[in-house]
Amino acid sequence: VGGINGVAAGAGMALAMATDIRLGATGLRFIAGYPRIGASPDGGLTWTLPQAIGYEQAMRFLLENRTVDSTEALRLGLVGEIVDDALFHARLAEYCAMLADRSPLASRLTKRGVTRAVAIDLESQVRYELANILRAFRSGDSQEARAAFFEKRKPVFKGV
Template sequence: MQQELVYEVKDNIATIRLNRPEKLNAFTGEMLHAWHDALLESEQRDDVNVVVLTGTGKGFCSGGDVGSFAERHGVETAYSRKQSLAHRVHRIPLLMERMDKPVLVAVNGVAAGAGMDMALMGDIRIAARSARFAETYVRMGIFAGDGGAWYLPRIVGVPMALELLFTGRFVDSDEAKQLGLVNRVVDDDQLMEATYEMAANIASQPPLAIKMMKRAVYQSMHIDLRTHLDLASSHMGTIFTTEDHKEAVAAFREKRKPVFKGC
């Protein structure tokens, strides 16, 4: 039986690959559990500095499997549906919010509905030229319940977020770049090479410094400047005591490439 999700670690980079290409990687309950477990393992492993998320085939993720929607009618109560989201989909953004390790998303095709939301949960997005994005919930007569209504306005601003949520229209890769939905657009056959090149660059940096920078950026979105600077001074005090900082200074003086150990 085909694995619905493939997980591997190489050169301090963990790759999570959604693997239902025949369904444009529409997720199932089993895939969501495997997705969460892969993220949790990446968070806990000392040999993982960066996580790459992508999909197999022509699509990144088309969201929930629409074919299963009709089966739920008359079976699920409002409360059971709420619990299902909390215990399956919502575990992923909550875990990703907690993770200090960078998550790069390589969007290799359509990212729709919850699939777009999953892409937005990453820290950096690189899109294939063929990639398309849409918050398609409205087309199914449902609400953007997987995080899109939280992530989208923080990335593109409230007016544009509402336009995309209200209309469910598709955004191509060029418009996605213009709106700030993605960091970079590359030709389809260059997507993974470009993604791993960036991931390798980040993975080669001092891990603790990367973690604290990511933490500081996301913390700063919810606090005032004075509180941010207070936290930053604490982070800096900690970083100055690390072996990686000492190694960076020594390597600079000795004109050699530093070797970081994450301590």
């Protein structure tokens, strides 16, 4: 999870875009910066940016070198949520705590599946998903989740 509060430019933007989920403060700004210094993007930005916002929007953003504010960042998909500057750190902590409360195994399998999906064909991806869901359903975390559901309590996950 990436929290963007302030300016993310060049390699700093690449680092922000390398995160799976991004929350931004209202005062954030993104700028590629590369054209201004006669350079090309680095830090994986040529892969992560088109994945997040699509090919054309990525090309426009990188080549035009314009500054994007929080409203446009949300519209483009550079971030998934914008939070008032004063509430930013509390919301980021709350969001991370919510994710940490999930099954580690299910989270890991989900991340692997989504990461693979952008690089392979649909048929291979569906096979991969099937293998993962079978593994997940056989796990201790899955058994605990079902028991907790029927017992109307919060599950205690162990990542196995």
